[in-house]
Amino acid sequence: MSDHEIEVHDGQAGRPMDNPGLEKHHPRPTDVDPQMEKRAERQVATLFGLATLLTLGFCVAYFAVPLDASFLGWQANNLALGLTIGLALLFIGMGLIHWSRTLMNDHDIAEDRHPIASTPAARESSLAALSEGGSDSGIGRRPMIRNSLLGALGVLGLPAIVALRDLGTMPAGRPSRTVWEKGMRVVNDVTGAPIKVSDIEIGQLINAEPDVLVENEEDDPDGEENLEGHDLLNAKGKAAVIVVRIDPAKINARKARQNWGIDGVLCYSKICTHVGCPISLYEQTTHHLLCPCHQSTFDLAKDGEVIFGPAARALPQLPLAVDDEGYLIAQRDFEEPVGPSFWERGGEEDRSA
Amino acid sequence: MSQQSKINAPKSVSGPVTWLDDRTGLANLANKKFLRKVFPDHWSFMLGEIALWSFVILLLTGVFLTFWFKPSMAEVEYHGSYELLRGLHMSDAYSSTLDISFDVRAGLLMRQVHHWAAILFIAAMMVHMLRILFTGAFRKPREINYVIGSLLLMLGILEGFAGYSLPDDLLSGTGLRIAEGLIRSVPVVGTYTSFFAFGGEFPGDDMIPRLYMLHILLIPGLLIALVTAHLVLLYYHKHTQWPGPGRTNRNVVGEPFLPIYTAKAGGFFFIIFGVTSLMGALLQINPVWKYGPYNPSEVTAGSQPDWYMGIAEGLLRIMPGWETEVFGYTLSWNVLLPGVVAPGVLFTIALLYPFIEQWITGDKREHHLLQRPRNAPSRTAFIVSLMTVYGLLWFAGGNDIIALKFDLDLNWITRFMRVLIFIGPPIAFIITKRICLGLQRADRERALHGFETGIIMRAPSGEYTERHAPLSSTETWKLVSHEQYDRPELEPAVDENGVANPASRRSRLRSKVWAFWYDDDVTNVSREELEEAHSHTDGHHRAEGTEVEGADEPSELEPKH
Numbered sequence: 001m002s003d004h005e006i007e008v009h010d011g012q013a014g015r016p017m018d019n020p021g022l023e024k025h026h027p028r029p030t031d032v033d034p035q036m037e038k039r040a041e042r043q044v045a046t047l048f049g050l051a052t053l054l055t056l057g058f059c060v061a062y063f064a065v066p067l068d069a070s071f072l073g074w075q076a077n078n079l080a081l082g083l084t085i086g087l088a089l090l091f092i093g094m095g096l097i098h099w100s101r102t103l104m105n106d107h108d109i110a111e112d113r114h115p116i117a118s119t120p121a122a123r124e125s126s127l128a129a130l131s132e133g134g135s136d137s138g139i140g141r142r143p144m145i146r147n148s149l150l151g152a153l154g155v156l157g158l159p160a161i162v163a164l165r166d167l168g169t170m171p172a173g174r175p176s177r178t179v180w181e182k183g184m185r186v187v188n189d190v191t192g193a194p195i196k197v198s199d200i201e202i203g204q205l206i207n208a209e210p211d212v213l214v215e216n217e218e219d220d221p222d223g224e225e226n227l228e229g230h231d232l233l234n235a236k237g238k239a240a241v242i243v244v245r246i247d248p249a250k251i252n253a254r255k256a257r258q259n260w261g262i263d264g265v266l267c268y269s270k271i272c273t274h275v276g277c278p279i280s281l282y283e284q285t286t287h288h289l290l291c292p293c294h295q296s297t298f299d300l301a302k303d304g305e306v307i308f309g310p311a312a313r314a315l316p317q318l319p320l321a322v323d324d325e326g327y328l329i330a331q332r333d334f335e336e337p338v339g340p341s342f343w344e345r346g347g348e349e350d351r352s353a
Numbered sequence: 354m355s356q357q358s359k360i361n362a363p364k365s366v367s368g369p370v371t372w373l374d375d376r377t378g379l380a381n382l383a384n385k386k387f388l389r390k391v392f393p394d395h396w397s398f399m400l401g402e403i404a405l406w407s408f409v410i411l412l413l414t415g416v417f418l419t420f421w422f423k424p425s426m427a428e429v430e431y432h433g434s435y436e437l438l439r440g441l442h443m444s445d446a447y448s449s450t451l452d453i454s455f456d457v458r459a460g461l462l463m464r465q466v467h468h469w470a471a472i473l474f475i476a477a478m479m480v481h482m483l484r485i486l487f488t489g490a491f492r493k494p495r496e497i498n499y500v501i502g503s504l505l506l507m508l509g510i511l512e513g514f515a516g517y518s519l520p521d522d523l524l525s526g527t528g529l530r531i532a533e534g535l536i537r538s539v540p541v542v543g544t545y546t547s548f549f550a551f552g553g554e555f556p557g558d559d560m561i562p563r564l565y566m567l568h569i570l571l572i573p574g575l576l577i578a579l580v581t582a583h584l585v586l587l588y589y590h591k592h593t594q595w596p597g598p599g600r601t602n603r604n605v606v607g608e609p610f611l612p613i614y615t616a617k618a619g620g621f622f623f624i625i626f627g628v629t630s631l632m633g634a635l636l637q638i639n640p641v642w643k644y645g646p647y648n649p650s651e652v653t654a655g656s657q658p659d660w661y662m663g664i665a666e667g668l669l670r671i672m673p674g675w676e677t678e679v680f681g682y683t684l685s686w687n688v689l690l691p692g693v694v695a696p697g698v699l700f701t702i703a704l705l706y707p708f709i710e711q712w713i714t715g716d717k718r719e720h721h722l723l724q725r726p727r728n729a730p731s732r733t734a735f736i737v738s739l740m741t742v743y744g745l746l747w748f749a750g751g752n753d754i755i756a757l758k759f760d761l762d763l764n765w766i767t768r769f770m771r772v773l774i775f776i777g778p779p780i781a782f783i784i785t786k787r788i789c790l791g792l793q794r795a796d797r798e799r800a801l802h803g804f805e806t807g808i809i810m811r812a813p814s815g816e817y818t819e820r821h822a823p824l825s826s827t828e829t830w831k832l833v834s835h836e837q838y839d840r841p842e843l844e845p846a847v848d849e850n851g852v853a854n855p856a857s858r859r860s861r862l863r864s865k866v867w868a869f870w871y872d873d874d875v876t877n878v879s880r881e882e883l884e885e886a887h888s889h890t891d892g893h894h895r896a897e898g899t900e901v902e903g904a905d906e907p908s909e910l911e912p913k914h
Contacts, residue, residue, distance in 0.1 A: 008602055008603050008718075008719050008721070009602055009603075009718050009719070010601050010602050010603045011601050011602030011603070011720075011721075011834075011836070012601055012602075012834075013835065014836075015834055015836075015880075016833045016877065016878050016879055016880045016882070016883045017598065017826070017829060017830060017833060017880065018832075019598065019600075019601060019830060019834070019881055020599075020826040020827050020830050021599045022598060022599030022600045022606065023597055023598050023599070023827060024811035048872070062458055062459065062579060064457075067434070067455065067456065067458060071613075073556075075461065077458060077459075078461045078465075078634060079634050079635070080635075081458070081459050081462050081634070082465075082466075082630055082631060082633050082634020082635065083631065083634050083635075085462075085630050086627050086628070086629075086630030086631035086633070086634055087627065087631070088627070089623045089624075089626045089627035089630055090624060090628065090631070091627075092620070092623040092625065092627075092628030093620040093621060093622070093623030093624035093625075093626075093627055094620070094624065095620070096616045096617070096619055096620030096623065097616065097617055097620040097624070099616055099620075100612065100613050100616035100617050100620065101617075103866065104613055104616065105577075105613075106608060106613070107608075108599075108606050108607060108608065109389075109391050109606070109608065110391070110599060110604045110605070110606045110609065111390070111391040111604060111605050111606075112603060112604055113591055113602070113603050113605060113721060114534045115719065116494040116590060116719060117587070148485050148638075164549065165549075167549040167550070167552060167559075168548040168549040168550065168551060168552045168553050168554045168559070169548060169552075170545070170548065171544045171545060171547075171548050174554055175537075175544060175554075189650060207640045207650070209650065218683065222773070228428070229427075229558070230426060230428070230556065230557060230558040231429045232649075233556050233648070233649055234553070234554045234555070234556065234557065236648065236649050236650045237554070237555055237556060237649035237650070238554075238602060240649065240650030268471050269777070270650055271649075273531075274534065274669075274674075274687065274688065275531045275532045275534025275535065275669065275688055275692075276530045276531065276533065276541075276555075276651050277527060277530060277531065278649065278650045278651055278652045279652075280652070281654055292652055292653070292654040292655065292656060292753070293527065293531065293652065293656060294666075294669050294670045295670060295752065295753060295763055295767065297764075297785065306674055308764050308767070309670075309674065309767070310669060310670060310671075310672045310674050310687045310688075310691075311674050311677065311687070312674040312675060312685065312687050313674075314419050326721060339534075340533075340534035340537050340538070340685070340688065341537070341538065341685040341688070342537040342538070342543055342544045342547075342683065342685075343537075343539075343540055343541055343542075343543050343544055343682050343683060344544055344682065344683075344685075345682075345683040346681055346682075346683070
């Protein structure tokens with residue numbers, strides 16, 4: 001190494017004055033007054049003693065305070081355990097620090113620093129060892145061995161990626177479809193009851209879902225096989241909808257969607273097109289729907305277009321019809337993918353203009 | 354080994370030490386240099402310790418929680434003690450979290466201590482990082498340790514996110530849903546990455562077990578390794594110290610590890626553990642039973658993540674809804690930029706700062722003395738402007754809460770933030786820099802003219818002045834001992850052969866950046882100025898207050914009357 005002068009600069013050169021040097025040690029009360037010293041000693045021991053008692057108190061409380069008891073509205077067990085162990089730990093800490101600040105030797109010590117780098121000799125010798133090792137192996141003289149080894153090691157990265165393939169299934173177009181299909185009933189997502197137009201007043205919003213998602217099969221008259229467990233959650237994550245009824249005079253839908261609603265009853269995807277939160281903050285006077293996560297705002301009277309916020313696309317609308325019994329059903333699945341955008345989403349020109 | 358020890362250690366100590374050393378040779382390492390290593394004292398050196406101890410608390414309480422938590426998304430029917438949810442279908446993860454909260458004694462306490470410690474862990478790391486940045490502690494030889502520290506912060510945030518996603522409650526599920534939206538926005542591989550991460554479609558039934566593995570094995574393992582490296586380097590470098598009397602770049606002044614810092618730092622562990630336990634006892638956090646099990650078709654209004662995810666939330670909220678289509682493929686700028694690109698950019702800036710500053714100054718020396726933030730005005734201003742970005746985004750992340758509490762229009766808050774995020778940081782930079790320069794001038798004046806005694810003197814001419822008294826040499830040293838950089842020399846435009854020198858353009862750029870960064874700094878007093886001033890104050894400091902002779906920058910030296 002060229003720099004034999006590896007030495008830490010002292011940080012004093014060129015300063016406007018000389019370093020005044022270490023200050024004198026100021027004795028503490030406990031250094032000069034034996035009574036103060038005794039007192040501090042007692043204080044420290046008291047703190048440790050209290051900690052012992054509190055820790056034992058923790059053990060007692062563990063058995064003595066039942067889990068369902070409450071104390072002034074607090075969960076009594078949690079409160080008792082937390083207070084006893086918390087204070088015990090706090091007192092141990094305070095005792096230790098009080099001890100060190102009042103009774104332990106507090107004279108400053110100045111220790112020299114040494115350069116972080118090794119000595120030039122040590123560097124020379126490790127470099128020498130490296131090059132001896134290198135030349136013994138002949139790795140520099142045998143590029144064929146070196147390169148083939150590098151290749152073999154490099155390829156090892158592939159299995160590390162390939163073997164992760166079974167982490168999940170391929171998307172295979174699934175993000176673009178939901179369980180909605182022609183004739184499927186729109187049901188209330190709490191009661192599972194099908195919905196009639198006459199059930200909904202103007203200004204009302206109902207959280208709904210396809211009837212295959214109703215959890216309790218007994219309530220389901222048509223006997224379709226309903227989804228369960230995570231299949232249910234997966235389906236719900238895409239198929240959840242909201243049904244609103246807006247004064248037909250105020251609806252400003254584009255032509256192609258004129259027959260998607262029934263007497264002002266419209267159905268939209270509940271999944272925000274931004275990053276997928278379920279939306280349901282509805283302001284009936286403006287018929288705006290606000291996402292509680294990032295505040296994208298959609299106008300339900302105008303094809304679910306984005307009024308404000310970070311979402312880029314209108315809420316997908318589910319075309320509605322009515323079955324023989326007068327209940328709301330879907331005409332078909334959504335015409336575009338619901339939820340957040342993705343790379344393969346494709347070129348549907350359904351963006352709010 | 355056989356030599357008679359000259360040290361008067363009691364047999365109870367020398368016995369085990371000898372036994373152990375005969376088998377391990379540890380005394381080679383744990384010698385005086387190690388056990389009595391000197392650490393300097395300052396309150397700000399405690400911030401990293403808070404992070405370290407909260408990490409230890411996280412490990413302890415976390416182990417306790419693993420005994421009962423079931424990282425499974427299998428559907429179960431809840432039969433525990435919490436009546437309001439009894440009979441409901443939920444995942445095993447959520448149900449076992451309820452059990453920990455209601456049916457395991459000390460379970461709720463451990464959960465709450467764990468959560469509070471996590472919040473504290475990340476907050477302490479962040480404030481610690483600011484301390485390092487503000488005082489220049491990242492300079493050579495500590496750059497690697499700075500990088501390790503930054504990685505710790507990033508991993509800590511990931512660890513926190515993975516952790517609070519585990520209970521599979523409505524709030525954490527919403528967080529995962531948003532994370533899935535972010536993953537999807539990545540061009541080309543986004544959809545596949547999402548399907549691979551979640552084991553198929555969101556939410557699937559693989560995510561909680563996978564996050565659990567990350568949360569209790571992979572990330573903690575990395576954290577432990579990096580914390581160890583961080584501490585080993587800290588020990589080897591020796592701690593930085595504030596400039597002061599007797600402190601130089603070649604020494605470290607303070608008290609020994611054994612016993613002072615074993616007691617202080619060890620005691621501090623108990624204090625942090627005690628405080629987080631009291632918080633667990635008294636302050637409710639993440640009451641998952643109130644949120645209910647995760648259901649992808651539900652969300653609570655006013656949903657907020659843990660504080661450290663707040664800026665990601667703010668970024669997402671203030672981004673306009675931009676999306677483009679390229680050859681039939683969708684590019685969601687509205688999610689990609691704020692959710693993936695911006696956090697990466699912010700983190701990279703913070704990570705690279707030490708290297709950028711080193712390039713500007715060209716300083717390759719070791720630094721062990723800290724800088725007062727005012728003595729690096731542009732750096733301080735830059736960090737404050739980064740903090741401003743952070744604070745504004747954090748604020749934006751709560752725009753709905755602010756609108757609600759202060760009865761303001763949500764959309765106007767968002768529009769306002771969209772503008773402020775660009776003009777706020779430069780304003781913060783300018784203001785901070787001016788404050789630093791003002792403080793530098795005040796230091797300079799104080800060093801030269803001493804402090805204001807409050808004693809008003811009347812001169813024979815009838816003029817009133819305030820008497821200034823000289824500072825002690827210790828105090829003066831603190832004000833004047835800092836170093837300032839010279840502008841780096843320009844490389845010649847052509848080399849000795851007359852060929853255009855490629856280094857020249859780089860050096861001109863560097864010189865310009867240097868000028869922007871350092872030109873405004875108030876020049877430190879010179880030895881002559883100080884001696885001149887002292888000869889006045891020492892001799893006849895009665896009418897000294899008005900004297901400014903020998904000063905080349907009178908406007909900066911004018912004492913206040």
